[in-house]
Amino acid sequence: MSMSTIFTLLAKGMMISVEIFFFTLLFSLPLGLLVSFGRMSKNFLVRSLVKIYIAVMRGTPLMLQLLVVYFGPFYLFGMKISSGYRFVAVIIAFSINYAAYFAEIYRSGIESISVGQYEAAKILGYNKVQTFFKIIFPQVVKRILPPVTNETITLVKDTSLASVIAMSEMFTIAKQISAKETTIMPLMLAGIFYFIFNYLVAFVMEYIEKKFRYFR
Amino acid sequence: MNLVKISHMKKRFGELEVLSDISLEVKKGEVVSIIGPSGSGKSTLLRCATLLEQMDGGSLSYKGEKVVWEENGKVITASHAETKRISRTFGLVFQNFNLFPHYTVLKNIMDAPVSVDKVPKKEARERAMTLLRQLGLEDKADAYPYQLSGGQQQRVSIARALALQPQVLFFDEPTSALDPELTGEVLKVIKELARQHMTMIIVTHEMKFAKEVSDRIIFMEGGVIVEEGSPDQLFTSQNLRVQEFIGKLES
Ligand SMILES: Nc1ncnc2c1ncn2[C@@H]1O[C@H](COP(=O)(O)OP(=O)(O)OP(=O)(O)O)[C@@H](O)[C@H]1O
Ligand SMILES: [Mg+2]
Numbered sequence: 193m194s195m196s197t198i199f200t201l202l203a204k205g206m207m208i209s210v211e212i213f214f215f216t217l218l219f220s221l222p223l224g225l226l227v228s229f230g231r232m233s234k235n236f237l238v239r240s241l242v243k244i245y246i247a248v249m250r251g252t253p254l255m256l257q258l259l260v261v262y263f264g265p266f267y268l269f270g271m272k273i274s275s276g277y278r279f280v281a282v283i284i285a286f287s288i289n290y291a292a293y294f295a296e297i298y299r300s301g302i303e304s305i306s307v308g309q310y311e312a313a314k315i316l317g318y319n320k321v322q323t324f325f326k327i328i329f330p331q332v333v334k335r336i337l338p339p340v341t342n343e344t345i346t347l348v349k350d351t352s353l354a355s356v357i358a359m360s361e362m363f364t365i366a367k368q369i370s371a372k373e374t375t376i377m378p379l380m381l382a383g384i385f386y387f388i389f390n391y392l393v394a395f396v397m398e399y400i401e402k403k404f405r406y407f408r
Numbered sequence: 409m410n411l412v413k414i415s416h417m418k419k420r421f422g423e424l425e426v427l428s429d430i431s432l433e434v435k436k437g438e439v440v441s442i443i444g445p446s447g448s449g450k451s452t453l454l455r456c457a458t459l460l461e462q463m464d465g466g467s468l469s470y471k472g473e474k475v476v477w478e479e480n481g482k483v484i485t486a487s488h489a490e491t492k493r494i495s496r497t498f499g500l501v502f503q504n505f506n507l508f509p510h511y512t513v514l515k516n517i518m519d520a521p522v523s524v525d526k527v528p529k530k531e532a533r534e535r536a537m538t539l540l541r542q543l544g545l546e547d548k549a550d551a552y553p554y555q556l557s558g559g560q561q562q563r564v565s566i567a568r569a570l571a572l573q574p575q576v577l578f579f580d581e582p583t584s585a586l587d588p589e590l591t592g593e594v595l596k597v598i599k600e601l602a603r604q605h606m607t608m609i610i611v612t613h614e615m616k617f618a619k620e621v622s623d624r625i626i627f628m629e630g631g632v633i634v635e636e637g638s639p640d641q642l643f644t645s646q647n648l649r650v651q652e653f654i655g656k657l658e659s
Contacts, residue, residue: 312506
């Protein structure tokens, strides 16, 4: 295999890793907010179910969750797994897993806002939706940025877990080439890729954190 | 007509009866101060009157319109829409300001009029700037709350309440969270409002201020109104508890 073929293959894998990363964030961030509402619900049943969901998502390996989401339809319902489902399964598994982590981060942020903010909003006549999205949420975002940065950095590295269902992302491809060509070079390149990716993530998150420094 | 009418208001937290039987009527333009020892239920009274807390008995009305009342021993609250409409009558200034930290001073003041009352932005801005000018804070319009002193923050929170043009303003110890040297600037603003005949109900520990600004002073203890009258009447009260309390705070 020529160097340029190796690079082309790795670049393709890289694209898929990046896609997994972005789609996971795109779905898990809003989903996590929804889950956090369920977690804080006044309804006992809703709250308990969501609690169990979060416990399972955080308490079992993401690798196992990937396998369940990918093979589940076949083992449970005898459905035929189409090749296009692989990527969808990865996004589903990652999104519901990360949503659980983000939910707990949102919850800690929301619960840290003083009740006085809600009371002031109520007295001024804001409705519930306005109170949350205009008054509470911007303050929550500022507070949860550091833990969200942590999760995001973990996510970059976790994308490699998709190799367990043979998703042809960066890590899977690097592993394959490495085995075939008996060289560690592709794995090193993969390592460098994850490192640079995370460097960029940290850079962007720091920028966002700075943007939120206008208030205290 | 009474702007505010509270009849036989009761409130308990679990086993603890905080308000036993409070009746209070306030007319337009009146300034009423509420004094009393810690734990006597002053804040609870304001919180029930401003619907932050649900009362357990009695009735509450603004301008003759009932918001909360009792029917066959059950406490009824007016419909959501009615409550919302009637709530526009009053404003509340908190002890610890509760300004919105992510909004500038100007936005803190003009956002509720714009988003809640649908006042055009331009008009809301002018109204806010006028208030800021009156309170001597026009140069702080673009500052964020954390950049202000406590006294300035409390003045902004008063402006924020006034921007919605309430007919009666409640204050819960507006100067208690402030350093002593900053209380003066806030009390001055309230005095000015009194001069303009703003109807106000003020919980305070500042006896001298209460004496100067109030038409009527109420002394609360143990969830009931123990004594009520003009400042002169209160300050010359024969009631030992009142004498003791006032004496303690004045010295
Ligand atoms: N949410 C609550 N839950 C339980 N008890 C409460 C609650 N709010 C107030 N209380 C109790 O009710 C009593 C009256 O409290 P309140 O805050 O009305 O007193 P206050 O007269 O405003 O006192 P202070 O001068 O210290 O502000 C106190 O014993 C207090 O502990
Ligand atoms: Mg109080």
